[in-house]
Amino acid sequence: MTCEELLKALNEYVDGTLDLTQADCERFAAHLSGCNPCQIVVDNIRGTIQLFRAGVPFPLPAEFQSRLQGALRERWREKFGASA
Amino acid sequence: MTTIEQQTDEQLIASAATGDFDAFQELVQRFQDRVYGVGLRITRNRADAEDVTQQTFLSLIEHIASFRGESAAAGWILRIATNHALKLLRKKKGLPTVSYTAASADEDSYASLPHPDYIAQWKDTPDALAQRAEVRQKVEQALDELDDKYRLVFILRDIQELSVRETAEALGISESNVKVRLLRARLMLREHLTKDFGDESTRVYPDHRH
Helix, strand or coil, rough: CCCHHHHHHHHHHHCCCCCCHHHHHHHHHHHHHHHHHHHHHHHHHHHHHHHCEEEECEEEEEEHHHHHHHHHHHHHHHHHHCCC | CCCCHHHHHHHHHCCCCCCCCHHHHHHHHHHHHHHHHHHHHHCCHHHHHHHHHHHHHHHHHHHHHHCCCCCCHHHHHHHHHHHHHHHHHHHHHHCCCHHCCCCCCCCCCCCCCCCCCCCEEEEEEEEECCHHHHHHHHHHHHHHHHCCCHHHHHHHHHHHHCCHHHHHHCCCHHHHHHHHHHHHHHHHHHHHHHHHHHHHHCCEEECCCC
16 A cells, blocks of 8 residues: 555545455555554544544523523424413 | 433433423523534634524424434434534525535545645644644634635534535535545645644654655
């Protein structure tokens, strides 16, 4: 496997999808063990995904929160009657 | 007797479907920041993200009885939010659905992929980096700089964790387009973020003999 081939199969390797055969995975691993730049790229890609997933949520603006509550309560009453 | 806070999302939906407003409010509490975050990332506009949030929970009221227990509530709610955000984005940009499907041969193939150039280990772990406000700002900025066609695929696949098929359906593109756009998005983000967070002393250069 060349660096170029590895690049093309990067998603399947990082995501661990079934699109790669056992033999593909072995070729991938063999290339990585001898190619430091590719190792770091794979590591960086995993880091990139992790960084976005680990981010703190975006808090709802306080002023909008009360408007939202009002709108939801009103719709709830239309649908379910006076329980809200 | 379990308190409302102890109930699973799916139990809350079941209670809300019978008209229990407290259960519905608890659901809103649990999901409002995530729904708003999806709206903000996709539309890149606060007012639009608020609109997405409101539309999502109004839709939830309308369709609460049609939730099928076999899928996770979180996935269901976030998919509704994603669809509202995409609809808004299309409307606002005056773009018909087809604009996401219009593929230039080169950009949607594996030919001429953006090759990694700045290759270095990061100065810290992603989890540690994610805690810092200035890092979060840079991360969102990197995402904002991507073209919509790459940005949306990355948001849906890697942040929202939709499957390739779900992403393809939401954007109206083929699964193979999703895969190649995702790869390009990841490579472009990796390049950008490694320039921001890479440790220069660990920098290596692509080995062109391979």
